[in-house]
Amino acid sequence: xxxxxxxxxxxxxxxxxxxxxxxxxxxxxxxxxxxxxxxxxxxxxxxxxxxxxxxxxxxxxxxxxxxxxxxxxxxxxxxxxxxxxxxxxxxxxxxxxxxxxxxxxxxxxxxxxxxxxxxxxxxxxxxxxxxxxxxxxxxxxxxxxxxxxxxxxxxxxxxxxxxxxxxxxxxxxxxxxxxxxxxxxxxxxxxxxxxxxxxxxxxxxxxxxxxxxxxxxxxxxxxxxxxxxxxxxxxxxxxxxxxxxxxxxxxxxxxxxxxxxxxxxxxxxxxxxxxxxx
Amino acid sequence: xxxxxxxxxxxxxxxxxxxxxxxxxxxxxxxxxxxxxxxxxxxxxxxxxxxxxxxxxxxxxxxxxxxxxxxxxxxxxxxxxxxxxxxxxxxxxxxxxxxxxxxxxxxxxxxxxxxxxxxxxxxxxxxxxxxxxxxxxxxxxxxxxxxxxxxxxxxxxxxxxxxxxxxxxxxxxxxxxxxxxxxxxxxxxxxxxxxxxxxxxxxxxxxxxxxxxxxxxxxxxxxxxxxxxxxxxxxxxxxxxxxxxxxxxxxxxxxxxxxxxxxxxxxxxxxx
Amino acid sequence: xxxxxxxxxxxxxxxxxxxxxxxxxxxxxxxxxxxxxxxxxxxxxxxxxxxxxxxxxxxxxxxxxxxxxxxxxxxxxxxxxxxxxxxxxxxxxxxxxxxxxxxxxxxxxxxxxxxxxxxxxxxxxxxxxxxxxxxxxxxxxxxxxxxxxxxxxxxxxxxxxxxxxxxxxxxxxxxxxxxxxxxxxxxxxxxxxxxxxxxxxxxxxxxxxxxxxxxxxxxxxxxxxxxxxxxxxxxxxxxxxxxxxxxxxxxxxxxxxxxxxxxxxxxxxxxxxxxxxxxxxxxxxxxxxxxxxxxxxxxxxxxxxxxxxxxxxxxxxxxxxxxxxxxxxxxxxxxxxxxxxxxxxxxxxx
Numbered sequence: 038x039x040x041x042x043x044x045x046x047x048x049x050x051x052x053x054x055x056x057x058x059x060x061x062x063x064x065x066x067x068x069x070x071x072x073x074x075x076x077x078x079x080x081x082x083x084x085x086x087x088x089x090x091x092x093x094x095x096x097x098x099x100x101x102x103x104x105x106x107x108x109x110x111x112x113x114x115x116x117x118x119x120x121x122x123x124x125x126x127x128x129x130x131x132x133x134x135x136x137x138x139x140x141x142x143x144x145x146x147x148x149x150x151x152x153x154x155x156x157x158x159x160x161x162x163x164x165x166x167x168x169x170x171x172x173x174x175x176x177x178x179x180x181x182x183x184x185x186x187x188x189x190x191x192x193x194x195x196x197x198x199x200x201x202x203x204x205x206x207x208x209x210x211x212x213x214x215x216x217x218x219x220x221x222x223x224x225x226x227x228x229x230x231x232x233x234x235x236x237x238x239x240x241x242x243x244x245x246x247x248x249x250x251x252x253x254x255x256x257x258x259x260x261x262x263x264x265x266x267x268x269x270x271x272x273x274x275x276x277x278x279x280x281x282x283x284x285x286x287x288x289x290x291x292x293x294x295x296x297x298x299x300x301x302x303x304x305x306x307x308x309x310x311x312x313x314x315x
Numbered sequence: 316x317x318x319x320x321x322x323x324x325x326x327x328x329x330x331x332x333x334x335x336x337x338x339x340x341x342x343x344x345x346x347x348x349x350x351x352x353x354x355x356x357x358x359x360x361x362x363x364x365x366x367x368x369x370x371x372x373x374x375x376x377x378x379x380x381x382x383x384x385x386x387x388x389x390x391x392x393x394x395x396x397x398x399x400x401x402x403x404x405x406x407x408x409x410x411x412x413x414x415x416x417x418x419x420x421x422x423x424x425x426x427x428x429x430x431x432x433x434x435x436x437x438x439x440x441x442x443x444x445x446x447x448x449x450x451x452x453x454x455x456x457x458x459x460x461x462x463x464x465x466x467x468x469x470x471x472x473x474x475x476x477x478x479x480x481x482x483x484x485x486x487x488x489x490x491x492x493x494x495x496x497x498x499x500x501x502x503x504x505x506x507x508x509x510x511x512x513x514x515x516x517x518x519x520x521x522x523x524x525x526x527x528x529x530x531x532x533x534x535x536x537x538x539x540x541x542x543x544x545x546x547x548x549x550x551x552x553x554x555x556x557x558x559x560x561x562x563x564x565x566x567x568x569x570x571x572x573x574x575x576x577x578x579x580x581x582x583x584x585x586x587x
Numbered sequence: 588x589x590x591x592x593x594x595x596x597x598x599x600x601x602x603x604x605x606x607x608x609x610x611x612x613x614x615x616x617x618x619x620x621x622x623x624x625x626x627x628x629x630x631x632x633x634x635x636x637x638x639x640x641x642x643x644x645x646x647x648x649x650x651x652x653x654x655x656x657x658x659x660x661x662x663x664x665x666x667x668x669x670x671x672x673x674x675x676x677x678x679x680x681x682x683x684x685x686x687x688x689x690x691x692x693x694x695x696x697x698x699x700x701x702x703x704x705x706x707x708x709x710x711x712x713x714x715x716x717x718x719x720x721x722x723x724x725x726x727x728x729x730x731x732x733x734x735x736x737x738x739x740x741x742x743x744x745x746x747x748x749x750x751x752x753x754x755x756x757x758x759x760x761x762x763x764x765x766x767x768x769x770x771x772x773x774x775x776x777x778x779x780x781x782x783x784x785x786x787x788x789x790x791x792x793x794x795x796x797x798x799x800x801x802x803x804x805x806x807x808x809x810x811x812x813x814x815x816x817x818x819x820x821x822x823x824x825x826x827x828x829x830x831x832x833x834x835x836x837x838x839x840x841x842x843x844x845x846x847x848x849x850x851x852x853x854x855x856x857x858x859x860x861x862x863x864x865x866x867x868x869x870x871x872x873x874x875x876x877x878x879x880x881x882x883x884x885x886x887x888x889x890x891x892x893x894x895x896x897x898x899x900x901x902x903x904x905x906x907x908x909x910x911x912x913x914x915x916x917x918x919x920x921x922x923x924x925x926x927x928x929x930x931x932x933x934x935x936x937x
Contacts, residue, residue: 248418
């Protein structure tokens with residue numbers, strides 16, 4: 038370790054803190070994860086793989102991936118724009134805007150589904166209009182996408198705002214004095230500074246998008262093999278008393294957390310990023 | 316203040332932010348409030364001050380605040396350890412953090428219930444010493460802590476990673492001990508992220524539905540949460556009542572978020 | 588920090604805004620149009636049928652769909668694709684009202700189909716379109732207890748004893764739980780000769796013995812069978828037998844002295860079927876439910892078939908109906924389960 042001794046703790050304190058953190062993670066996270074895997078494999082590997090090869094499971098995986106592939110880029114674009122606006126500038130209503138960005142976190146997934154029904158349901162504001170042109174939003178892919186986007190809306194922005202806030206704007210301002218244009222500053226100065234936060238944000242947004250249950254449940258219609266996402270498929274299986282199959286599909290979503298970490302480490306490796314201070 | 320406008324892109328970024336926010340969040344929520352307004356002022360107040368709604372509100376906000384507080388304290392500990400120390404299993408620990416995001420909330424609920432039910436792995440021990448974990452407010456608290464935990468860690472992690480140790484070194488050369496340095500130098504710098512983490516965990520907990528309904532027992536007046544009440548109203552085809560409770564919930568949540576953001580802004584303006 | 592520079596970026600504000608708006612709108616429209624594609628391609632064809640049903644019928648309809656598809660293929664030469672959607676009965680009705688394009692609905696209570704009819708998707712007299720009130724099979728509410736019946740639960744009166752824990756889902760969110768509630772009510776009315784104060788007292792004591800009020804029938808089953816909570820579980824009869832199959836050797840079924848005749852109805856959602864061109868198929872599908880073949884399947888899945896040729900092995904017991912005892916579903920819903928109904932009152936006074 039290259040950093041000096043004065044900025045770290047004594048060995049005893051370190052061990053104590055690591056043990057405590059390990060205990061917390063084991064109790065709150067590792068235990069549930071283990072329970073998922075144990076339940077999934079209770080009836081053996083054969084049942085496990087059969088559950089994953091099932092046609093309804095495959096179509097659920099496909100739908101989940103499609104919904105995330107549309108909603109995550111949308112929210113990433115928004116997150117970067119919003120973080121830029123609120124951290125590089127001071128303007129009236131800024132605090133209000135930040136609160137509004139957080140708002141979807143506080144909106145119960147149940148409400149997040151309900152609002153789309155109020156808008157696009159056949160009794161909703163646009164219901165008649167949609168029916169006239171035979172357009173379908175809820176109980177179809179677009180509904181699932183917008184419900185997912187609603188729920189995962191703040192993730193990227195929320196990751197970037199504290200980060201960009203703590204970094205300040207000095208570098209960008211210096212770049213302006215050197216005559217650089219907006220896009221050039223963004224790509225050459227800001228992105229390298231925020232790339233880790235941005236990456237975290239996208240990964241979180243993605244994980245949450247694929248795992249979303251409540252809101253999607255309201256707008257999906259639960260048509261087997263058609264509008265069931267993976268989390269909904271898990272619920273269906275559970276309700277059919279196919280506990281092992283349900284947890285087998287749940288392990289896919291749990292593995293997602295591990296895969297995202299793999300991606301993160303790979304990118305860190307290729308770009309030669311070294312965390313601060315060591 | 317105006318000199319900060321030297322950076323370009325204000326119009327583009329703010330314009331996009333506002334339009335996207337309006338289309339995806341504000342217009343749909345406006346639809347909700349209009350629906351709620353359909354019952355009139357008196358009906359609105361009457362529904363919200365219903366004893367059962369109040370009991371559910373107290374439980375929802377109380378359990379959420381406690382859970383977010385626990386998430387914040389443990390989250391700070393775990394983040395510190397993850398960022399500052401190298402030890403075997405660190406990567407695994409890092410990977411585990413996102414689990415509550417990726418696990419569908421219904422699965423989380425089922426799993427947590429299996430662990431904390433009177434015949435579960437931990438619940439059996441708790442039961443023996445007379446603590447009822449699942450099917451009680453404690454169960455709700457546990458589920459909400461699980462849900463909120465990653466928000467705190469993932470908010471603080473990038474900030475702590477980018478935090479240079481120069482100031483800490485300076486503090487050390489001035490003779491400050493580690494604990495003092497942490498309290499006086501590191502903690503204040505982490506404060507905005509810490510508050511953000513708390514807020515997110517809190518806000519998320521208020522709305523949580525999927526995991527709580529499995530572990531809570533859903534008894535009116537005792538372990539019934541607000542989102543469950545909303546669903547009940549919906550299944551009775553009483554959309555206006557659902558919209559009223561939802562709107563009341565949103566107003567309180569939004570007021571809380573706004574206050575915390577103001578607090579954060581104030582902290583940011585403090586001289587560093 | 589103290590540089591003061593003039594840049595030419597500010598005037599761009601308004602034109603950028605317009606540019607952004609012109610990007611955002613096509614994205615939304617594009618999303619909507621891809622929804623159009625998915626309907627016309629998948630559910631719009633005349634050989635696809637969407638059956639929106641409630642929770643405990645999954646296994647039954649999975650077999651019915653196969654049998655029906657085979658028969659239709661034999662008679663018409665092409666194989667229909669029948670899609671299923673399951674969930675709480677009220678939730679499913681709500682989805683159909685909000686635009687889930689079901690061709691047929693097969694729900695837990697007539698009240699839920701009435702709500703769909705109120706939206707004009709099918710005629711108000713839908714129940715007369717098929718034999719037996721459009722309910723091709725019936726069921727009832729029974730008690731499920733632990734193996735050996737350790738608490739000696741025999742009838743409704745035992746449920747209010749001290750120290751007995753009763754598991755039932757929430758009548759506000761579960762169709763099955765409404766049948767439970769009405770069955771208990773019907774027994775109490777008979778027991779106390781219709782004395783309303785005593786009936787309410789009984790229901791109140793029963794509700795006080797409920798430690799967990801799950802949102803759906805299947806969640807309640809899990810609470811009882813897997814988590815080991817409670818002594819008695821009020822359940823659909825067919826679910827009770829399914830529990831015995833899924834959790835062998837752990838439970839026993841007790842038939843109370845009186846219960847309720849549950850008639851889960853079926854109907855063609857005429858507006859949707861006409862739009863999809865599936866009216867004939869949907870009609871044939873529901874009529875198929877009355878054939879010997881489907882009735883045998885109903886008996887196999889522990890429903891009580893209407894067809895007398897299919898003698899079910901389920902024991903006979905005294906059953907009251909909603910129509911004679913509670914004045915029909917609309918009335919029962921209003922009196923007992925709506926906001927401020929008897930359930931709310933009894934729970935509120937506790």
